[in-house]
Amino acid sequence: MESSLVYSQSQWDIVLASFVLAGFALFATFVYLLATRRELSPRYRPAGSAGALIGLVASAAYLLLTVSWLSGFDFDRSTATFHPSDSVLQFRNAYRYVDWAVTVPLLTFELLFVSTLTGARARKNRLVLGALAFLMIATGFLGADTFNSTTGRLVWGLVSTVFFVPLYVTLLRTAFRSARELGEPAGPSLRRAGLMLSWTWGVYPLAYCIPFFFADSPGWVVAAQLAFTLTDIAAKVGYGFFIHAVAKARTALDVS
Amino acid sequence: MESSLVYSQSQWDIVLASFVLAGFALFATFVYLLATRRELSPRYRPAGSAGALIGLVASAAYLLLTVSWLSGFDFDRSTATFHPSDSVLQFRNAYRYVDWAVTVPLLTFELLFVSTLTGARARKNRLVLGALAFLMIATGFLGADTFNSTTGRLVWGLVSTVFFVPLYVTLLRTAFRSARELGEPAGPSLRRAGLMLSWTWGVYPLAYCIPFFFADSPGWVVAAQLAFTLTDIAAKVGYGFFIHAVAKARTALDVS
């Protein structure tokens, strides 16, 4: 388990640095999208709001990851290594799922708010896809933490995948179809958001499978944490700016 | 008592995760409803303000629950269990009542602000129902913490119920009658808010009765904490969004 291993100084440092980096980037995204909400027309403003809340919640989550990375280890100066501590707050990768349980439904809404879906159909899509997103993460948490044996991980991972597949397919289809319908200048930004979504969301299930194939080791933990952190920044900050560009372009069209 | 038991790692983890999840969802609700207040007409804006304050106070309460869950236990790595600590800040389920003493009156106002009641009748209803809500929680706290013997719990629970019954009946009657009067499109959202209120408010008195029927055990504590946390999210975040939908629909009607 990631909290029972011994890390070298540069391993421990780069993980800490990546958490702080993600927290900075996400909190700045929150402040930026909140301050610029009024520049979007009322129809697309909810996309800005959703992006802002994603930044807020995710930066709070990185604060928790950072604090648990600090409190979960003790420093041994003589060997320059970081050992598991006795603190009650241990580092757990599974704490990321708490963030996702709130932000993945919001990422879903963010896209729907700038898509071409309208009225009752848009509302229904939001409800169904939001629920799928929440259930995908909640069941994933059970496999990654609560019933974390090989079987538990496998079974709950499969249950989670059952929610993942229709969610992923519908979102991508909506993104690319809307992008085509919108044309210039909003379309290309929406296409970019869809592409960003397609690869980032693929990283999480792959990372979930690491323990099936590789034994626990500090190197794998560091690699996985860096991958998660960079993917999170892409999936929230990068994607959020593409969605914001769509909202701005559509606002300009509606106004003129 | 919940603070004197020993929890396994997955038990302790899922409770922590649920507290953090509730804190994230409630704080995001605060920020969202505060930022969008101006989109409601002055008449319904107080409903948005009440919803925002509920999110703020309740997220602060979950921060306190989280901190006391951390400080109230020590981690034993060898057995992977969490034991009661000697810290002055012990975990107490009763700290939830402090949140409720502020938020349950506000939940009451939230509904009244979007109902069809107006003028002096609305003001009187707010005063009376707000007082009933506060007294229901204050007396419930006496039974759950201050005089927490079987008799004390029973007597104060009954006193609390005396405030509960007229409050619950009046609120639901107001919700459903107003929903009928409002018709499309505000009515259905108000009906949904009423339904949400009807089942969520029933969970709390039931959970209060657990100690009459079951002995203290880690399993029951975990189940009760998860139930409280999910019900709180439904009763504050879900209900708040339905109320917001009513306020938005009525704003649109008044404007057009």
Place this chain on the structure above:
Amino acid sequence: MESSLVYSQSQWDIVLASFVLAGFALFATFVYLLATRRELSPRYRPAGSAGALIGLVASAAYLLLTVSWLSGFDFDRSTATFHPSDSVLQFRNAYRYVDWAVTVPLLTFELLFVSTLTGARARKNRLVLGALAFLMIATGFLGADTFNSTTGRLVWGLVSTVFFVPLYVTLLRTAFRSARELGEPAGPSLRRAGLMLSWTWGVYPLAYCIPFFFADSPGWVVAAQLAFTLTDIAAKVGYGFFIHAVAKARTALDVS
């Protein structure tokens, strides 16, 4: 002294709960009055600002009281009692005076801003009554903490009363005279604010006299803390909402 006594669990708990409750209610008042400032006309807006700042400062003061209540005691699980700790931050009732030194002058201004006083007379009243309020609290602090022998307490309490009497009389006279002059609908709210002020401000000097008549005991400390806390909520939150109602009613009159 309150910091050298031993408290039972339910005694310690209810004091903590009351502090957290006051902090929540006062901070919510801050956020609400700050967010709604713009709904008051420029003339009465300072009343809203004063009310907001009172909520802010007082909630910070309750945070300090809460932290010192936590750090000032150690928990003994075997007897379920709370004993004085060795921490540098001991609980002190006198820390309340720091809050009052800022908020009592502001409470004075809050009333003057919605009264019928105008121009140079209003400015002079603000200056004189603000100074009386500050001096009343500063000298009271000397009696309650710095020179806290029976004689010191008596002498400084009398000095404080010398400032109290003209302040109290002028404020109540201004409130009731203005209420008469204003008539419906602002008058009755101002009368209610005056009544609220009249009894709440009487509680503090009475509580100051407890040590002259009763020996130190945990029961008296708990009673005094609950009385202070509930009176603070009435004198700041309740009174603040009455003042806000006056400001709103006068704004509506000026506009129409």
Place this chain on the structure above:
Amino acid sequence: MESSLVYSQSQWDIVLASFVLAGFALFATFVYLLATRRELSPRYRPAGSAGALIGLVASAAYLLLTVSWLSGFDFDRSTATFHPSDSVLQFRNAYRYVDWAVTVPLLTFELLFVSTLTGARARKNRLVLGALAFLMIATGFLGADTFNSTTGRLVWGLVSTVFFVPLYVTLLRTAFRSARELGEPAGPSLRRAGLMLSWTWGVYPLAYCIPFFFADSPGWVVAAQLAFTLTDIAAKVGYGFFIHAVAKARTALDVS
């Protein structure tokens, strides 16, 4: 040195109380001046912004002073005294200079923004006086902390005075000349701001000289801390409200 002395309970308490009081008053000033910026015309708004930032920075500085006053001492209950602790964060009066390095230039700007200086002359004055203010404080810090022998203190104090004299003279001259030029109603407020500046800025160099004449003692430390704290409130909060009154009066003149 202030951090190596033993304080009685009432000595330690009144210093703590004064720090918390200053923090409350300064933070309230920040919130008030920030919220009311828009009530000033664009020309005088920077004075409001400067006043707000002064309140923000200085309240953060008082938080640091408060925390170091807590962490720098241990409490001995048997003798009711406060002894130097082994904590890394010792109380240092010199930490006040960090606040001043930011706020004294801002206090300078605050006055210039509401004076009658305009255009290139105003800009040049801001640059020169801001630089003098910063250098005065930076060199004062070297004398009070870095080279704190009798000679070091003397030499650096004299260097600091070289910056002080032209700054003080120019500021007062600008204040009183502008006050004359402005006449009623802005003039008298500006005169009051000038008078406030004249005596408050005199207190700091005097306090700097205490160690030349008196040996270290708890009584002197307490007296100096109270003097600094009350002077800070006068020089920032009181002065800030006079400047704000000038800005408001000039805004009203420009508008009508």
Place this chain on the structure above:
Amino acid sequence: MESSLVYSQSQWDIVLASFVLAGFALFATFVYLLATRRELSPRYRPAGSAGALIGLVASAAYLLLTVSWLSGFDFDRSTATFHPSDSVLQFRNAYRYVDWAVTVPLLTFELLFVSTLTGARARKNRLVLGALAFLMIATGFLGADTFNSTTGRLVWGLVSTVFFVPLYVTLLRTAFRSARELGEPAGPSLRRAGLMLSWTWGVYPLAYCIPFFFADSPGWVVAAQLAFTLTDIAAKVGYGFFIHAVAKARTALDVS
């Protein structure tokens, strides 16, 4: 390494003071630029937003530096020295790179937003220069922390320089060419921003080379920390105010 040395009291103090000073100045910049965003026309507003976010992120970074400076050392009163502690959070100069990874791209954008580049060319420049900035810092971090041998430092420093050169040249060329094109009154401010950029950005690579030429010593660490801190203030606060002046001047031109 900076975290394994022993510092005298005045050495340790001046570093702490400089960190707190930078934190104050940067946070005040954040609040100021956020509050005044609306005074810029929509076209130049992103420059204000970028400046505000830089202030926010960098002040958070200085909070982290401050906390690690406190937690990384223990105080020995008998010798008045500060020794390395056993805390898990050690002081690391490399934590500055986390700030830079976010703020250096933003500093780049800040300049581009007020330059004369427009349309697709502006967007492309932002993308390319932002990426160069991020890669320059990320590879610099590898040399300063992850592979911090003499060879590692050299190799990664050279890789970083490969990104630095085109970035630096393009930015300066853009600044000075745009300054010429803009003429009075925006031009001179932009030229000043360019000059500020030219020398501040030169300090960082020089400081990176210190370990190639000088052995670790407390004196060098103190000098380097003071240099970094003052340069950071110049490169973010000073530069930010010049950029803001350009944005204000161009807004005034567009309006009139």
